[in-house]
Amino acid sequence: MAKRLGERLVEAGLVTTEAVEKALDHQKITGHKLGDCLVDLGLLQEAALLRFLAAEFQTRFVTADKLAKAKLPSDVLDKLPVRMAEAQNVLPLAYDSDRKLLSIVAAEPQNKSLLDEIALVTGVSEVYAYIGLRSAIAAAIRKHYYGDPTAFATLESGGIQAPRADASAQPNSDTSGSGRGSAPSLQLRIETDPRLRTHRSGTQARLPTQMREALSGSRSGVAESDFIETINILVGLLEQERPHHRGHSAQLARQATIVGRRMGMAPRELASLAMAAYLHDLGKPAERHYTLASNAANADWKSEAKRLARAPTRLFEAVHLPVAVNTILAQLYEAYDGSGTPQGTKGEEISLGARILSTVDSFLDLTKNPSNAHGKALSKAQALDHLRKNAGALYDPVVADIxxxxxxxxxxxxxxxxxxxxxxxxxxxxATRTDMLESVLRLGLVVHAFSTLEGALDALAQQDCDVLVLSLRFGIADVTALLQYARTSPESSGLPILVLGEPDNSSRDRLLMAGASAVTAPSDTDKAAAMVKQLYEDRILHNGPARVVRGSYDELPLTELLKTLAAGRKSGRLHLRHHSLEGYLHLEHGKVVYASYAGQTGESAMQALLQMKQADFQYDPDSLLLELPHLDKDLDQVVKELGVRRSATA
Known part of the structure; x- marks a missing residue:
């Protein structure tokens, strides 16, 4: 006998048995399908459910967000009568007149009789069905057929875009085993940080308030990520008039945060680093870009840099920037050996964020700006040689190496x-952190580490990891509190979490009941790393989402980028942008199937994109192609042709 959907979701680790029971109770009231009820109640993310169902039905899925943003031509909508669309809860997405193929999104893509009926009514030869939620498809019908601009706003208020956490789990108030009474601080963080709060009904214990001032997850109601994106846009506009600095601050922010992540900075620290990168040049003369490299080469520049060091913080005094941002900006021109300005601070007395930002800023200025203090733009090799020669003097040697x-x-x-x-x-x-890093890296995984539990909490809030490893050295009460938070949040309810420690049997059971995927001793890091690899692979098997990867041709040239995508037979969207020029290649299993650039599509668009000498790129492995494919070209062949063309013009 075939298992019901609820049983299959529980087996896949996407929901708990209690969540299914709640959804079944809700189903009795609404009459909706079980999956829709789980999403409506905030017990399961829409994308997680659709990924699971799409894998079962061997199709692809379309989320509410993509349906809301899709641009559907009127001739495509006209293929399917609106009454039939409403009655059958389907929406046409694209039509290929050459193949007479109609692509639709349906709540039941496996319903062959429905697809046959649509083919008969529309006169097409074939119907290809993506899967979507009924409520999302209904909203899309209202928007695209009836022009209702509020269709998806109504849907969002219903829960798909703003899920509520499961209110069933009660935290364990027992703090025995902690040995240091630190649970209240972490639990308070969960309760008070706006990025972590969910609409629970008493799932967290009442907590003291001593950490409230340290937990400003938003400023004046604006989310931290939105604030960063806002200053990114504004600074980008200001840099448009500076030919050698267009996009400089955005590139500085991205590369500095990559270095910061590699050095173990927690997500909130990385956010401060990004803010400082965007703000670092404000209030300073446009004709000069001050860096550690330029200041060391020219005493006059260093003197001016000392006078202007606090210009950005003075401009933003009324904004109440995080203390870490102000510190980074104030120490941007401090050298590792103490020869910098304005205070002559040295070594690790300089904040890590400032050491990172000053190093990356110098490198970018040396390679991009022909008006730097050296009088010319250097090659990447020359700039890296400059960092190596000045490591320990101007730059932190570890930062320069990374x-x-x-x-x-x-x-x-x-x-x-x-x-x-x-x-x-x-x-x-x-020592344990370093050994674990090395053991996991040897297994081929991307891994980062930090020394505080708050870093793990930030990562959960930003949905920034695919396997989380927690040390029991933080105390069983704090680790248990974090586990309970993770399991009562739809975004992290299925996240694999490995606990490193050697608790007694009672504490081990407590951790497993709170939501630990496994508990293992930290003494054998190779064994622990193997467990991480298994949890990682299980998450992928159960349709754990991929993540967007951002970079630039400066870090990874186009040929190397395409070779990497081709070798992995990758699917998804590769978006390329250089100033106002942008477009994308859509990939399916190592083939280019669609290209778009400046209003062009097809082969001409692909060739135009491949001719871009400089670009920032964004690779989204989970991106869905709503248009019908119009190319079928192996990336390996594209790389060969690109190499031949560049050799001919060299």
């Missing part, structure tokens, strides 16, 4: 190969 790794493109290749997925380790003991 900048070199970033510029080699190896980190980007690694992320693309793993579809942006990553393992995060929270471990306070440096």
């Amino acid at each position: 900048v070199g790794q970033v510029q080699s493109g190896e980190l980007l290749r690694h992320r693309i190969v793993q579809d942006g997925r990553q393992v995060l380790i929270a471990e306070s003991d440096e």
Whole structure:
């Protein structure tokens, strides 16, 4: 006898038995399908459900967000009468007149009789059905057939885009086993940080308020990520008039955060680093770009840099930037050996964020700006040689080394190969943390680590990991509180979490009941790493999402980028942008199937994109192609043709 959907979802680790029971109760009231009820109640993410169903039905899925943003031509909508669309809960997406193939999104793509009926009514030869949620398809019908601009706003208020957490789990108030009484601080963080709060009904214990001031997850109601994106746009507009600095701050923010992540900075620290990168040049003369490299080469520049060092923080005094941002900006021109300005701070007395930002900023200025203090733009090799020669003097040697790794493109290749997925380790003991990092890296996974439990909490809030490793050194009460938070949040309810420690049997049971996927001793890091690899592979098997990977040709040249995608037979969308020029290639299993650029599509668009000498790129492995494919070209062949063309013009 075939298992019901609820049983299959529980077996896949996407929901709990209690969540299914709640959804079944809701189903009795609404009459909706079980999957829709789970999403409506915030017990399961829409994308997770659709990924699971799409894998079962061997098709692809379309989320509410994509249906809301889709541009559907009127002639495509006209293929299917609106009354039939409403009655059968289907929406036409695209029509290929040459093949007489109609693509639709349906709640039951496996319903062959329905597809046959649609083919008969529309006069097409074939119907290809994607899967979507009934409520999302209904909203899309209202928007695209009736022009209702509020269709998806109504849907969002119903829960798909703003899921509520399962209110069933009650935290364990027992703090025995912690040994240090630290649970309240973490639980308070969960309760008070706006990015972590969900619409629970008493799932967290009432907590003290001593951490409230440290937990500003938003400023004046604006989410941190939105604030960063806002200053990105505004600074980008200001840089448009500076030919050698267009997009400089955005590139600085991206590369600095890559280095920061590699050095174990937590997500909130990385956010401060990104803010400082966007703001670092504001209030300073447009004709000069001050860096550690330029200041060291010219005493006059260094003197001016000292006078202007606090210009950005003065401009933003009324904004109440995080303390870490102000510190980074104030120390941007401090040299590692103390020869910098304005205070002559040295070594690790300089904040890590400032050490990272100053190193990356110098590298970018040396390679991009012909008006730098050296009087010419250097090659990448020359700029890296400058960093190596000045490591320990101007630059932190460790930071300089990691900048070199970033510029080699190896980190980007690694992320693309793993579809942006990553393992995060929270471990306070440096020796264990380092051993775990090395053991997991040897297994070919992308892995980052940090020394605080708050870093893990930030990662959960930003949905920034695919396997989380938590050390029991943080205390069983704090680890248990974090596990309970993760399991009562739809975004992380299915996240594999490995606990490193050797608790007694009672504490082990407590951790497993709170939601730990497994508990293992930290003494054998190779064994622990193997468990991480297994959890990682299980998550992919159960349709855990991939992540967007961002970079630039400076870090990974086009030929190397395409070779990496071809070798992995990758699918998804590769978006390319250089200033106002942008377009994308859509990939299916290592083939280019669609290209779009400046209003063009097809072969001409692909060739135009391949001729871009410089570009920032964004690879989204989970992107769905709503248009019908019009190309079928192996990436391997594209790489060969590109190599021949460049050899001919060299």
